[in-house]
Amino acid sequence: MEQSTGAIAADSAEPEIELIEKDGEVTLSIGGEQAMQAWERDLMWASADLLCRHGQDFYEVGLGLGLSALRIARNPATRSHTVLELFGEVEELFRTANPDLPPTLSIERGDFFQRIKELPSESFDGMFFDPALDMEVWTDEELWARTVPEVVRVLRPGGVFIPFFSTKPELRWQYVEHFRRIHVERHPYQAYDTTEYTYGTSGNAYIQCFYKD
Numbered sequence: 001m002e003q004s005t006g007a008i009a010a011d012s013a014e015p016e017i018e019l020i021e022k023d024g025e026v027t028l029s030i031g032g033e034q035a036m037q038a039w040e041r042d043l044m045w046a047s048a049d050l051l052c053r054h055g056q057d058f059y060e061v062g063l064g065l066g067l068s069a070l071r072i073a074r075n076p077a078t079r080s081h082t083v084l085e086l087f088g089e090v091e092e093l094f095r096t097a098n099p100d101l102p103p104t105l106s107i108e109r110g111d112f113f114q115r116i117k118e119l120p121s122e123s124f125d126g127m128f129f130d131p132a133l134d135m136e137v138w139t140d141e142e143l144w145a146r147t148v149p150e151v152v153r154v155l156r157p158g159g160v161f162i163p164f165f166s167t168k169p170e171l172r173w174q175y176v177e178h179f180r181r182i183h184v185e186r187h188p189y190q191a192y193d194t195t196e197y198t199y200g201t202s203g204n205a206y207i208q209c210f211y212k213d
Contacts, residue, residue, distance in 0.1 A: 017089040025192050028065055030087065035132040036064035039191050043165045044068040046187055047128060047207050052077045054160045055125020060084070061112045062131035066094045072128065073105035083107045084115055086131070113143070116150045125156050130164035144174040152178055152212055161210040165189075167199045169206055179210035 015031030026038035048071035051058060056079040058072050063085040073081040081104050085091050091107055108115075112131055129151075137143065151161055161179070163172055167189070171182060184206055191201040 014087055014089070017087055017093070019093050025194065026065070028090070028093075030090070030132050033132075034196050036067075036130075037192060037195060038065060038067075039189075039195070040065075040165075041067050043187055043189060043205055043207070045071045046185065047162050047165065048072045048075070050183075050185065050207060050209055051126040051128050051160060051162050054158065055156065056080070057124050058082070058126045058128070059119070059124045059154070060128040060130070062086075062129070063090050063094055063107065064130060064132075066098060068128055068130070069094075069105060069107075070098065070102070073102040078104050081105050084110055084112060086111055113147060116147060116154065119150075119154045121153050122156045122159075123154055124159060126160045126162065127151060127155065128162050138174070148175055148178045151175075155212040157212060159212045161212070163208060165205040165207050167203060167205050169204070172208060175208075175210055180213055181211040183209040183211070185209075 016029075018029045020027045020029055027034055028036045044067040048068045052072060052075040056077055058078060058081045060069055060072065060081065060083040063069060063083050069081065069083045072078055083105070085107060086109070088109060091109070095101075155161065161175065163175065165187070166172065171184075176182065187205050187207065189198075189202065189205040191198050193201060195201050
């Protein structure tokens, strides 16, 4: 999601989670906030396709509606795709909607900020990053200064890190100091009129791909 105004902290108790389908709109709500919506599909797919150009073993943080997870897992280039999800109910909703999952896909439970320290070095060709986090977490400079080097460590040489799209044309400060080469793609988007987490409900979205040299 683009920006968070809720209370979804990395160490919080499990919040209320709901899949809302109303007036043709599909929203995953976590803690009363819009965590993800179905209109994001094309942007999720574009991010997934970009990731899959760079190897065969991938990791994703945040399952959401599973749009990118299924796209990555079903790509012919993919050998393995592991998704880390913090909330059990999100996984349950996804499995109910998608009972026949591709064999390349595995889902594990856990908190990213702990799990990233446990993953083996140079174990993945790419990581897609789209967790639901509280704004206090997103703005914690010390946390990201500790965490992003761990992301770099986990990537293989030439691997990529792709965070969720932005609707502001600026590089994400959490990651930019840790990568020398960055690729940006611009894509048009049209959100729902009720979407609260983008900077406007239509315009350009930017997919940022950070390369490990």
